[in-house]
Amino acid sequence: MTDRVRTYDTDVLIIGGGLAGCWTAISARRAGVRAIVAEKGYCGTSGVAASAGPGHWFVPPEARLREEAIARRMAGAQGLGDARWMERIIDRTYRTLPDIGTHYHYTPDDSGAVRRHALRGPEYLRALREKALAAGAVLLDHSPALQLLGHRDGRVSGAQGVSRQGDGDEWLVRAGAVVLATGGCAFRSHLLGGSNNTGDGLLMAVEAGAALSGMEFSSFFTVAPANTPLSRAMIFSFARYYDTQGREIAKPAAPNDHSAIAVALQGGPVLCDLSATPEIVRRQLPQISPNVTLTFRRLGIDPFTQRFPISLLGEGTIRGVGGVRVTGEDAGTDVPGLYVAGDVASREPVTGPVTGGGAVNAAWALASGCIAAEAAARSALENPLDQRSILEPLGDAGLSTRRDRTNSSTTRSAFANTLSKGPTRPDASASSEVEIVLREEMLSPTRQYFRNADTLAAASARLSAAWGALRDATPPSAGPRERQRFRELAAMTATARWCTASAAARTESLGMHRRTDSSTNGSDVPAYVISGGADTVWTRRQAAGTVS
Amino acid sequence: MITSLDTERCTACNQCVATCPRDVFEKTEHIPTIARPQDCQTCFLCELYCTADALFVHPEAEPAMAARLTPSDITPLLGEYRRESGWDEWSENPRYANQHWRMEDVFRLARDG
Numbered sequence: 001m002t003d004r005v006r007t008y009d010t011d012v013l014i015i016g017g018g019l020a021g022c023w024t025a026i027s028a029r030r031a032g033v034r035a036i037v038a039e040k041g042y043c044g045t046s047g048v049a050a051s052a053g054p055g056h057w058f059v060p061p062e063a064r065l066r067e068e069a070i071a072r073r074m075a076g077a078q079g080l081g082d083a084r085w086m087e088r089i090i091d092r093t094y095r096t097l098p099d100i101g102t103h104y105h106y107t108p109d110d111s112g113a114v115r116r117h118a119l120r121g122p123e124y125l126r127a128l129r130e131k132a133l134a135a136g137a138v139l140l141d142h143s144p145a146l147q148l149l150g151h152r153d154g155r156v157s158g159a160q161g162v163s164r165q166g167d168g169d170e171w172l173v174r175a176g177a178v179v180l181a182t183g184g185c186a187f188r189s190h191l192l193g194g195s196n197n198t199g200d201g202l203l204m205a206v207e208a209g210a211a212l213s214g215m216e217f218s219s220f221f222t223v224a225p226a227n228t229p230l231s232r233a234m235i236f237s238f239a240r241y242y243d244t245q246g247r248e249i250a251k252p253a254a255p256n257d258h259s260a261i262a263v264a265l266q267g268g269p270v271l272c273d274l275s276a277t278p279e280i281v282r283r284q285l286p287q288i289s290p291n292v293t294l295t296f297r298r299l300g301i302d303p304f305t306q307r308f309p310i311s312l313l314g315e316g317t318i319r320g321v322g323g324v325r326v327t328g329e330d331a332g333t334d335v336p337g338l339y340v341a342g343d344v345a346s347r348e349p350v351t352g353p354v355t356g357g358g359a360v361n362a363a364w365a366l367a368s369g370c371i372a373a374e375a376a377a378r379s380a381l382e383n384p385l386d387q388r389s390i391l392e393p394l395g396d397a398g399l400s401t402r403r404d405r406t407n408s409s410t411t412r413s414a415f416a417n418t419l420s421k422g423p424t425r426p427d428a429s430a431s432s433e434v435e436i437v438l439r440e441e442m443l444s445p446t447r448q449y450f451r452n453a454d455t456l457a458a459a460s461a462r463l464s465a466a467w468g469a470l471r472d473a474t475p476p477s478a479g480p481r482e483r484q485r486f487r488e489l490a491a492m493t494a495t496a497r498w499c500t501a502s503a504a505a506r507t508e509s510l511g512m513h514r515r516t517d518s519s520t521n522g523s524d525v526p527a528y529v530i531s532g533g534a535d536t537v538w539t540r541r542q543a544a545g546t547v548s
Numbered sequence: 549m550i551t552s553l554d555t556e557r558c559t560a561c562n563q564c565v566a567t568c569p570r571d572v573f574e575k576t577e578h579i580p581t582i583a584r585p586q587d588c589q590t591c592f593l594c595e596l597y598c599t600a601d602a603l604f605v606h607p608e609a610e611p612a613m614a615a616r617l618t619p620s621d622i623t624p625l626l627g628e629y630r631r632e633s634g635w636d637e638w639s640e641n642p643r644y645a646n647q648h649w650r651m652e653d654v655f656r657l658a659r660d661g
């Protein structure tokens with residue numbers, strides 16, 4: 001069935017076409033190289049920014065302003081920040097973001113000024129798609145990547161995946177270099193726009209030999225009206241919350257800490273009261289965030305006069321921090337030919353152990369995308385891929401029945417080994433069990449907010465069992481969608497294991513990572529928790545400011 | 549979750565098939581079907597791209613509540629997201645201009661009063 005594989009050659013392959021992937025593609029084209037984006041969904045509506053409204057860290061090039069902005073963030077980063085990275089992303093964002101004005105229609109503010117840093121998601125992503133196409137990038141929509149491809153010389157040299165629409169079942173891209181821009185992982189909570197973000201890039205990177213960092217900073221939750229994905233913060237900035245007995249829940253010490261709500265939710269529904277919202281904000285709301293007003297209208301709730309139940313949605317590493325460890329100024333990883341951009345990368349250099357939601361994350365996505373694109377373009381030009389070179393898939397967790405369909409003259413299969421082990425678990429039930437474990441362990445706000453050695457050890461045992469069941473499980477059908485689904489489950493499970501192992505390794509509380517069995521906050525020597533390993537998960541501590 | 553596709557309004561343009569990030573719709577010889585509702589992420593974006601205002605997404609992620617809605621509940625709500633977002637034919641109407649820039653001012657008001 002090799003004729004069902006569509007193959008492409010390019011200089012830079014970008015996996016993921018959300019906020020970071022689009023900027024990467026635009027920058028790669030500017031650097032003068034060919035660029036292909038493989039996107040799981042549709043480039044322009046997919047990714048968490050498309051249904052939100054990202055503000056960017058946007059500081060004019062005045063020395064005093066920038067120094068102050070960086071100093072504030074360095075203090076919050078508690079020893080894990082890197083002022084040079086902060087400077088770099090502020091500068092990049094300030095210089096690059098206004099370029100979107102060719103495709104994004106800004107409405108001036110009341111003073112007639114245009115606020116370049118504040119963009120509404122659906123329009124921003126639509127503009128990014130159009131800009132990437134205008135720049136000459138090739139976009140493969142509905143084309144989730146399943147595996148990276150490696151060259152004998154140790155470089156990552158492409159990827160392969162499935163096509164959910166169109167006339168081929170599979171695609172394969174041979175590339176001089178690869179940028180992962182697959183976003184964070186929210187474990188399929190109902191986070192707005194987050195269902196495609198299942199940690200695929202983290203798994204692909206680790207299988208290729210990259211290390212992760214900061215995976216313990218993954219305990220981030222957002223308030224949303226119960227049963228809805230509406231995880232948009234602005235409307236809740238005037239909120240008061242009440243427990244089942246009608247007692248008001250104390251305001252959190254830090255704006256993103258919803259641990260008191262998490263505790264109250266264990267006793268029953270928590271109700272939200274927005275009656276303190278000023279009249280003017282109520283009137284402006286439809287034009288600021290139309291998806292917020294429509295949500296309440298369709299629920300039949302007047303949020304300003306009626307109390308309504310809320311829930312907490314897990315965000316994992318999305319507005320958490322952890323991800324693939326960036327090893328240099330070029331957004332490179334431990335693996336040659338592999339670069340990272342956006343939420344898939346660890347943002348510790350610019351946020352430390354606290355969230356970068358609200359401004360820094362979007363600036364990081366944009367700027368790391370530009371930086372990774374330029375480095376990947378240079379790397380691709382310096383290491384042109386020989387047409388005849390043999391590429392090997394670099395990992396296959398959750399894909400064990402995948403038949404050798406890509407065995408063209410240039411690609412050998414790594415599945416022969418797996419297949420020779422004989423039939424493995426033909427399992428639809430394994431997958432639903434894994435979903436339950438993931439939900440209970442990773443999406444429980446109290447479990448994530450209040451971590452201790454015992455709960456982490458129990459989680460670790462359940463998750464390794466889940467990994468074992470999935471590792472060689474056989475999807476019920478070998479169709480592209482089923483294979484993708486099993487691969488996503490494997491990626492979420494692997495991600496959950498790295499989060500849990502890293503949380504166990506950081507025995508002190510720090511930033512969003514809270515240990516109830518430790519009275520220390522931070523350590524004398526600030527350190528990163530590095531992690532990795534697919535079948536055998538490992539962690540190690542590394543003092544901040546040291547290399548490797 | 550995606551709730552309905554109004555077969556009378558639908559022009560079979562297949563925009564929803566192309567743009568849904570979760571690949572929920574399936575092309576047919578006629579109008580598309582909602583083939584994989586369980587994959588829907590309730591992002592409302594298909595409504596923005598459907599210029600015929602044929603699609604309706606209920607804000608609850610599970611289908612229970614949406615199942616209670618009747619066509620007479622849904623029809624008056626069709627197209628409101630596209631209109632309020634100021635897309636397509638609504639783009640010149642100042643009432644629907646994109647004022648996203650106000651968000652930071654609202655946050656500031658909440659913080660500093």
Ligand SMILES: Cc1cc2nc3c(=O)[nH]c(=O)nc-3n(C[C@H](O)[C@H](O)[C@H](O)COP(=O)(O)OP(=O)(O)OC[C@H]3O[C@@H](n4cnc5c(N)ncnc54)[C@H](O)[C@@H]3O)c2cc1C
Binds near residue numbers: 016038
């Ligand atoms: C509700 C909300 C509000 C936010 N507001 C702000 C804000 O105001 N300011 C701010 O700085 N940040 C904000 N953020 C964070 C910001 O949106 C993210 O940092 C940013 O979108 C990250 O971009 P990304 O491209 O890395 O990830 P995403 O935008 O999530 O894109 C990842 C893309 O990768 C694709 N993908 C995943 N796996 C694969 C695969 N295997 N193959 C191919 N493609 C794949 C996905 O489909 C997706 O399109 C917010 C986040 C949320 C959830």
Ligand code: SF4
Binds near residue numbers: 560562
């Ligand atoms: S986008 Fe609307 S009109 Fe077009 S096919 Fe889909 S439902 Fe029909």
Ligand code: SF4
Binds near residue numbers: 568569591594605
């Ligand atoms: S709401 Fe989003 S995920 Fe659901 S059908 Fe519409 S576009 Fe697709």
